[in-house]
Amino acid sequence: MSNTSGEERWVELAERYVLRCTPELFTAYGMAIEGKTSSRVSFDSDSLVGVAGFVGDVCGILSLRIDAAVVAACHPIQKDAAPNRRMLFDWTSELANQLVGRIKLRLGNHGINFRVSAPIALDGARMRFVGANGHTCRASFDTGTGDLDVWVDAELRKSVTWSEAFFRDDLSDPNVEGTVIFL
Amino acid sequence: MTTKKVMVVDDSHTVQALVSSAFANHGFSVICASDGMDAIEKLSMHDDVVLIFCDVNMPRMSGLEMVSEVKRMQKYVDIPVVMLTTEGRPELMRRAKEAGASAWIVKPFKPEQLVAVVKKLVERTG
Numbered sequence: 001m002s003n004t005s006g007e008e009r010w011v012e013l014a015e016r017y018v019l020r021c022t023p024e025l026f027t028a029y030g031m032a033i034e035g036k037t038s039s040r041v042s043f044d045s046d047s048l049v050g051v052a053g054f055v056g057d058v059c060g061i062l063s064l065r066i067d068a069a070v071v072a073a074c075h076p077i078q079k080d081a082a083p084n085r086r087m088l089f090d091w092t093s094e095l096a097n098q099l100v101g102r103i104k105l106r107l108g109n110h111g112i113n114f115r116v117s118a119p120i121a122l123d124g125a126r127m128r129f130v131g132a133n134g135h136t137c138r139a140s141f142d143t144g145t146g147d148l149d150v151w152v153d154a155e156l157r158k159s160v161t162w163s164e165a166f167f168r169d170d171l172s173d174p175n176v177e178g179t180v181i182f183l
Numbered sequence: 184m185t186t187k188k189v190m191v192v193d194d195s196h197t198v199q200a201l202v203s204s205a206f207a208n209h210g211f212s213v214i215c216a217s218d219g220m221d222a223i224e225k226l227s228m229h230d231d232v233v234l235i236f237c238d239v240n241m242p243r244m245s246g247l248e249m250v251s252e253v254k255r256m257q258k259y260v261d262i263p264v265v266m267l268t269t270e271g272r273p274e275l276m277r278r279a280k281e282a283g284a285s286a287w288i289v290k291p292f293k294p295e296q297l298v299a300v301v302k303k304l305v306e307r308t309g
Binding site: 086176179 | 195272284290292
């Protein structure tokens with residue numbers, strides 16, 4: 001059993017799966033992305049922010065700030081005309097939803113379970129992210145078309161007793177995305 | 184000739200559009216609904232839906248609640264329901280199976296997968 005505290009371990013797991021799952025998700029939509037050293041985040045008029053809240057063993061939010069050009073480039077419905085603003089908002093919220101879902105699946109392996117709210121998308125102009133819970137992890141990525149940033153700001157529920165899986169690093173990846181499972 | 188109808192239930196308009204485009208050239212028309220309640224209302228207006236794709240986390244009525252409701256109604260009991268979701272926990276899949284769902288796809292999906300699933304499940308049920 002690790003000597004790491006529950007809170008330290010949670011931050012470690014959150015960072016690990018944000019860094020792993022974000023490139024996996026965008027690659028699935030045909031966009032290669034690379035992690036970049038965190039720098040000042042620009043919330044300008046071209047920024048969109050997808051937000052998904054979650055409640056359970058950990059409670060908090062995942063926020064995805066993303067340049068509108070990136071949302072348009074990875075939009076799955078590619079037509080002659082560029083997607084309009086409403087389509088970009090909808091796709092931004094769905095990307096946040098799919099990202100939190102992908103991370104949730106991996107955290108579930110470690111015995112961390114929670115329910116995800118319906119995602120929303122916001123205009124990123126003049127926004128600022130302020131972590132409320134003090135357990136924030138942030139990762140920034142470059143796509144070549146534009147940047148994106150992911151924040152997880154969440155707090156462990158104090159009453160939870162963690163299983164051995166919470167501290168294990170040798171768990172196999174669920175890797176079920178894109179597969180059809182007949183029930 | 185009457186085209187067969189597939190329903191997609193998802194609060195994302197992008198996912199609705201993606202499913203619609205997947206079937207554009209395969210002889211199916213697609214009915215879109217934004218949540219479980221909307222789906223049940225629209226099912227009553229289209230009695231020839233052959234399969235339902237359904238998200239799990241939606242406002243008003245979740246996908247699992249919707250499957251339970253639909254399968255309680257005799258006239259819809261034979262319509263296969265495929266969960267199309269970011270969720271992937273075995274416990275949820277077990278509950279979906281108990282409620283009457285036929286398959287589970289974790290997003291992201293490929294459009295051709297949806298067509299293949301419809302052909303398989305619709306052929307199975309005749």
